[in-house]
Amino acid sequence: MLFDADGVLQVIPGGWYAAMEPYLGSRAREFLHQTWKDELPTLAGQGDYLPMLASTLLEYGVTAPVEVVHRDVWHRIERIEESFTIVEALRRNGYGVHLGTNQEQHRGSYMRTALGYDDVFDTSCYSYDLRIAKPDPAFFTEAARRMGAAPSTILFVDDSVRNVQGALVAGLQAVVWDIEQGHDALVELLAGHGVDARLTA
Template identity: 30%
Template sequence: MGVAEPQLKLPKGPFKAYLFDCDGTIVDSMPLHYVAWKRVLAEWNCEFEEQTFYAWGGMPVAEIISTLNVRDGLRMPVEEIARRKEALYFKILPELKAVPEVLEHIELSHGHIPFAVVSGSTRDSVTASLDILGLLDRFETLVCAGDYERSKPDPEPFLIAAKRLGVRPEDCLVFEDTKMGIQAATAAGMASVKILQPWEMVLVADHGAV
């Protein structure tokens, strides 16, 4: 019996490191994050549309709250809202699942080349998500909110990961689910592969293209 082809097709390598976004890429956590956001923002009558939420994927939590404050003329306390949103996320975390087509590549390549996570989420959030799925020990380093000054679409987070792994940017492959993340990878001089978001999967099923 032959070995099945991986579901997710990668660009031609060879690559010396894989850099993974976390939420929506390794872990199917975006729906859980969205539930947490909706609950905490409802107290401020702040609308956070689902498509906006996905478009802002990769943006640090504090930055999202500040941006919503500016957009809606609100004065939500950034640190308090961020803390409550994270607490709500941790509460529903046991429902978390991995993204199968990405998990497949993690299992196939683990031990052959180094891995890093490059995320806009907090280190606590990323660690908890990976830990619950038993994946935390697969990654040599985690680059999270607070580890860099400029978030995606700036290349800085990916460049930090490459430097920590001792691999040239052009030898890295990035796994990302957002346009912002793909832009950051391209700006860093890295190849990338796009993981479809839920609304994109619906479009593909309906029309055969995003």
């Protein structure tokens, strides 16, 4: 099993725009869409995102230190415990459970350490570390190599249709799911692929 993070295992409470509003109010949406474009290369391990973010903050008149803004917005992560209950059930039922997520280095490092994800998953495949970002099929080929599994034996769960399509091109099995669909629906999706995610005693 290979899981995406945002929208599947974790969320930004209230959403990204709400998280940025204390700094930029009604311009939060505009700002985020601009800075996310800057972030794209860093998702594939090219460059450091924080100086880019600092520059855009200054452009928008935000004087707070970039480290503070990054902490308040990019680290504003809530783990979805129902998702992690399914992860635990899969492990108890004998499946390997792995993480495959697009992240720049600083947010990825926070997830690995402060949120403890390296202790939860058998293999952690962060795009900045693989130096390839989803939906590139090469991301999934490299993830399978690191997992030590044939692509056809891996079932991938992501909330993005494009990422799922990339996984299918690479030969993985893959399903689209996000937390808004409910966890019962995820258990049913996995069962449709022969994967038992029920938590047994």
